[in-house]
Amino acid sequence: MEALQIMPVMAQRRNSNLGEFAEDATVVVEEITKPKKVNHFIEANSVEVSLEHLKNDCVIPVFSKDNELTISHNAFIETVWEAASSFYSGERIEQPDIRCSHVIKGRRPEAINKPKNLLTEADTTQYYERCAFAIDIPSIYEEVAGNRLNLSIVGVRALNRENLATKKSPELFRLAVSFKNTVCCNMCVFTDGYKDDIKVMGTKELFKATLELLNNFNAAKNIHMMQSLGDTCLNEHQFVTLLGRMRLYQCLPQGYQKAIPRMLLTDTQINSVAKAYINDDNFGSLGSDLSMWKFYNLLTGSNKSSYIDSFLDRAYNATELATGIASALHGDERYSWFLS
Numbered sequence: 001m002e003a004l005q006i007m008p009v010m011a012q013r014r015n016s017n018l019g020e021f022a023e024d025a026t027v028v029v030e031e032i033t034k035p036k037k038v039n040h041f042i043e044a045n046s047v048e049v050s051l052e053h054l055k056n057d058c059v060i061p062v063f064s065k066d067n068e069l070t071i072s073h074n075a076f077i078e079t080v081w082e083a084a085s086s087f088y089s090g091e092r093i094e095q096p097d098i099r100c101s102h103v104i105k106g107r108r109p110e111a112i113n114k115p116k117n118l119l120t121e122a123d124t125t126q127y128y129e130r131c132a133f134a135i136d137i138p139s140i141y142e143e144v145a146g147n148r149l150n151l152s153i154v155g156v157r158a159l160n161r162e163n164l165a166t167k168k169s170p171e172l173f174r175l176a177v178s179f180k181n182t183v184c185c186n187m188c189v190f191t192d193g194y195k196d197d198i199k200v201m202g203t204k205e206l207f208k209a210t211l212e213l214l215n216n217f218n219a220a221k222n223i224h225m226m227q228s229l230g231d232t233c234l235n236e237h238q239f240v241t242l243l244g245r246m247r248l249y250q251c252l253p254q255g256y257q258k259a260i261p262r263m264l265l266t267d268t269q270i271n272s273v274a275k276a277y278i279n280d281d282n283f284g285s286l287g288s289d290l291s292m293w294k295f296y297n298l299l300t301g302s303n304k305s306s307y308i309d310s311f312l313d314r315a316y317n318a319t320e321l322a323t324g325i326a327s328a329l330h331g332d333e334r335y336s337w338f339l340s
Contacts, residue, residue, distance in 0.1 A: 041134045041154070041185045042311050043304050046099035049128075051077060054098070058127045059106070061164055068168035071203060073100070073131040073157055076173065079203045080155050081135055083210035094136040101308050102129035102160070130158045130308040134187075136180065142223050145230045145293050147282075149179035151219065153210075154187060158309035170199035174312050175210060177217045179226070183282050186300035188226060189315040193217040196313065225323060229296055232326045233289040238339055239277065242325065245338045246270050260337050261324055264310070264317040265302060272302035292329075296322035 040048065054074040061070050077096050085093050104127050107114075111123030133155050140151040156174040163169070176194040178187050195213050200206045234242065247270055249263045265273075276298045278286045283294040283301070299318035306314050324335035 039185050039304075040099060041097065041152075041180060041187055041304070042099050042132055042306070042308065044101065044307050044311075046101040046130075046132070046308060049098050049100050051096065051098065054100075054128075054131075059125045061104075061127055061159060063168040064165050065167045070159070070162070070164070071171055071173075071200075071206065073128065075203055076131070076155060076157055076206065077133050079206045080133075080153060080175065080210050083207050084135055084137070084153050084214065087211055087214045088137055088140070091137050092139040094138060096133040096135045098131065098133045099308065100128035100131045103127070104129055129160050130156075132156045132308045132311060134180065140219075142179070144223070144226045145291070147297075148182045149188070149223075149226070150182055151177070152180040152187065153177050153214075154189075154312065156308055156312050160309065168201075170201055173198040173200065173206065173209075175213055176312050176315070177214055178315075179219075179222065181297060181300075184297065184301055186297055186304070187315050188222070188296075188300065188319065189312060190217075190222045190225070190319055191316070193222065194312060194316050196316075226293065226296075229292040229322060229326055232292045232329050234292065234295060234325075234329070235289050236287075238329075239290050239295070241340075242338050243270060243274055245340075246273075261320065261335055262317060263321060263338075264314045265299065265321075269302040269305060269314075272305065273298045276301055292322055292326040295325075 040046075051074055054072070054077075058073070060072045062068060063070065077098065081093065081096060106125040107119070108123055108125060111119060114123060135153045137151040137153070142149050154176045158172075161172055174194075174196050175198060176187070176189045178189045178193050180187055193213070193216075195209070198206070198209045200209060246263055246265065247267060249257065249260065250267060252260070277284055277290065280298070280301070283297045285291075285294055296318065299321060300315060303311065303314045303318055321335075321338075324332075325338055328335040328339055
């Protein structure tokens with residue numbers, strides 16, 4: 001595959017039906033300067049790596065019974081980047097922001113008997129069990145409540161979910177096309193922009209699946225949803241009740257829990273939501289009503305501490321929670337348990 005490069009072209013306005021769904025929402029397309037990064041879309045125990053590092057310094061795992069190669073992390077990233085460049089032809093496609101975790105180390109045969117303290121880089125091998133990346137398209141953006149949201153494509157690969165002890169079989173990938181809040185790098189993941197079960201045998205199938213996801217994504221509808229969150233607020237008593245219910249959810253009997261909409265955030269992440277409510281410069285609201293837009297960003301901010309393999313599931317669940325609780329404030333009973 002050809003090497004990735006930033007496309008230095010003036011982006012063209014894309015046809016869209018934003019006016020059908022979004023109030024005063026216009027996707028503005030223009031040449032812009034990439035803002036300086038201050039944080040990452042995911043943190044947890046992951047490390048930032050380059051595409052060159054994945055290509056040149058990491059081995060590729062195989063299916064052990066037939067020695068067939070898996071689709072490498074770098075091939076995954078390059079395939080999605082090429083699909084995005086094809087679908088959003090004329091837009092500015094950024095270099096991928098890549099995060100990896102759970103390094104798997106090995107030794108080359110000639111170094112089997114070497115003491116650990118004498119090993120050199122030439123004696124060892126490594127690959128990462130889990131990889132996530134985000135490809136920004138900053139020429140497609142919108143503003144919601146004063147926050148700039150760039151279109152972004154996020155991919156996740158977790159080899160711990162593959163059975164590498166068998167013959168080659170379809171491999172699992174997760175992809176989302178979403179908007180990223182540039183104020184905090186929080187990802188806003190929606191139903192029609194998320195596929196958690198892409199199973200393919202090769203990069204051609206992966207390319208096709210990526211194009212299908214991008215084609216099905218309704219940017220205007222999701223912008224409208226995020227705009228509407230700013231029209232609904234939680235008072236402090238409701239917010240404290242909601243936090244308590246979220247903590248209680250994890251301890252409910254299984255049968256009781258199944259009768260309530262799912263909530264995937266951990267206790268540690270719920271604590272992060274509480275701390276951010278008090279201390280966050282952008283979305284904190286101590287002493288005043290909390291808009292559901294700010295609450296949504298408190299949830300997506302706490303999700304940045306998720307491990308790579310659960311990141312997109314929880315990002316989507318944050319959208320379910322924010323929209324569901326906003327509906328409950330307007331009388332919908334499905335999420336009313338979290339506020340009662």
